[in-house]
Amino acid sequence: MAGPASDQVASVDAPGSGAADGLPWHVWPLGSRLNEAGRIEVGGCDLVELAREFGTPAYVYAEDDIRTRARAFLDAFRARRERFEVVYASKAFPCTAAYELLAAEGLSCDVASGGELHLALRGGFDPSRIYMHGNNKSEAEIAYAVESGVGHIVADSFDELERLERIAPGQRILLRVTPGIKPSTHSYIQTGQIDSKFGFSVEEVPRAIESIRNLELRGLHAHIGSQIFELEPYEKLVEVLARLGDYPLLNLGGGLGIAYTREDEPPSIDEYVDTLVRGAPEHVTVLCEPGRALVGNAGVTIYSVGTVKEIPGVRTYVAVDGGMSDNLRPMLYGSRYEAEIASRPGGADVCTIAGMHCESGDILVRDVGLDSPRPGDILAIPATGAYGHAMANNYNAVPRPPVIFCKDGDARVVVRRETYEDLTRRDV
Numbered sequence: 001m002a003g004p005a006s007d008q009v010a011s012v013d014a015p016g017s018g019a020a021d022g023l024p025w026h027v028w029p030l031g032s033r034l035n036e037a038g039r040i041e042v043g044g045c046d047l048v049e050l051a052r053e054f055g056t057p058a059y060v061y062a063e064d065d066i067r068t069r070a071r072a073f074l075d076a077f078r079a080r081r082e083r084f085e086v087v088y089a090s091k092a093f094p095c096t097a098a099y100e101l102l103a104a105e106g107l108s109c110d111v112a113s114g115g116e117l118h119l120a121l122r123g124g125f126d127p128s129r130i131y132m133h134g135n136n137k138s139e140a141e142i143a144y145a146v147e148s149g150v151g152h153i154v155a156d157s158f159d160e161l162e163r164l165e166r167i168a169p170g171q172r173i174l175l176r177v178t179p180g181i182k183p184s185t186h187s188y189i190q191t192g193q194i195d196s197k198f199g200f201s202v203e204e205v206p207r208a209i210e211s212i213r214n215l216e217l218r219g220l221h222a223h224i225g226s227q228i229f230e231l232e233p234y235e236k237l238v239e240v241l242a243r244l245g246d247y248p249l250l251n252l253g254g255g256l257g258i259a260y261t262r263e264d265e266p267p268s269i270d271e272y273v274d275t276l277v278r279g280a281p282e283h284v285t286v287l288c289e290p291g292r293a294l295v296g297n298a299g300v301t302i303y304s305v306g307t308v309k310e311i312p313g314v315r316t317y318v319a320v321d322g323g324m325s326d327n328l329r330p331m332l333y334g335s336r337y338e339a340e341i342a343s344r345p346g347g348a349d350v351c352t353i354a355g356m357h358c359e360s361g362d363i364l365v366r367d368v369g370l371d372s373p374r375p376g377d378i379l380a381i382p383a384t385g386a387y388g389h390a391m392a393n394n395y396n397a398v399p400r401p402p403v404i405f406c407k408d409g410d411a412r413v414v415v416r417r418e419t420y421e422d423l424t425r426r427d428v
């Protein structure tokens, strides 16, 4: 049975549309479906077959999902104004293949470290279309950005302005502003409030502008946070920044939320872009920096079930061969996810999906309905495309999973699985 994804752009714009089989398809990559064998297919590839071929855990992406969402952003802007840029916030999924794909789609790129800059250049981004962020860029990172011809550096503090004057004379910059706006999302991913390590307060902006001698100030930037479902904070943001002066560029950051669970209904890309551009004068180039909204729903993590532990009257733990090393978000933010057994989706046996790490808190999903899980089942957790691979680590010396891109039934490994040998590669 097909999910709603066949009608691709429409489902980008109408998340939450349910399918007849009752599965929450809007959290799955576009084009996902149940195949004739009753198994979940992503990018035309059967998840059970992928597990057999590439092993588990593995990050599986539907390539077309990323493309479709990138185009939805571009189309939404194009329909409304001439001057805009869609900037991929690459911290969400810093993977060479993703940089290549999004550079080819015509996006610009946000990097927040020398490492991300290196990957963006490797991935083929034109350096002039790269925006370099960070609240504490080192001198070496600034020098690397200058040597590489990075188009804009986003200045974050008075100390950094002084550093930029010294190391990057003549560089085009934006000023990062902390606009005093607090959207409702997890406090760790709120960034626009006064009490923030990022940027200049609204009161400091005039002094910062006055201090600039030999840099080219091209505009203002603000990022108010992540996984945001409300649009009003963005309306307010445009107002606050517009009051700070008229510049060629207005970068409104990222943050558009995505559906992680069946209850989540974020605004559409179209509604979001409409809000961003509404208050901005025509002559200004409006930029936004989506990360999660481009790649989050494109990715699914597949695991093998190893043990099922039933504690009568208490809980059933279904343990998988990954956990907090491949997805840190549940531990960092208490993030919630859906999960399905790839060969028997649906089901009502309430289970807790536990990771394999030496922490009781290594729980991937709490209280999810599965169909009598057993060892050997392939378990899939959707909406893991953003900040999963990006935050992967080697806790318990567990090798990091591969990244597999799927399209029209073909699967290609774009990042191989780490090996035990890799774990000793940096030893001296």
Ligand SMILES: Cc1ncc(COP(=O)(O)O)c(C=O)c1O
Binding pocket: 089, 091, 092, 110, 133, 223, 225, 226, 227, 253, 254, 255, 256, 289, 290, 291, 292, 293, 386
């Ligand atoms: C400056 C900046 N821009 C964009 C983003 C992307 O956010 P999201 O993935 O929520 O769209 C972030 C995330 O931390 C950020 O710090």
